[in-house]
Amino acid sequence: MIRADLSVYDFDDVYSCSASELRQLIGAKGAGLGEMRQQLGLPVPHGFVLGTELCRCFLAAGWPRGLDDVIERKMTALELITGRGFGDRKRPLLVSVRSGAPISMPA
Secondary structure, three states, X not given: OOOHHHOEEEOOOOOOOOHHHHHHHHOXXXXXXXXXXXXXXXXXXXXXXXXXXXXHXXXXXXXXXXXXXXXXXXXXXXXXXXXXXXXXXXXXXXXXOOOOOOOOOOO
């Protein structure tokens, strides 16, 4: 079984693979956001992406053990970085949950 903690990637991570390999690893949207933030220096908010292998694991065997904990840690890190809280009424942490694939699909 795949380790959930090794399949969740921050936009701030330094990727040592080609753009094509990165799209296969985390999908086109995640790769694009990571590249815009890292290589182009654009103001992309902090965030993380679930890798495509993790998604394949979910489709084959259900929700991976430990994924809830990994997502909680990532959300806590986002709260600390932004000074906002998920569910906080005064300073809410706004998040966007998007699907992605190695190849863009029509919506």
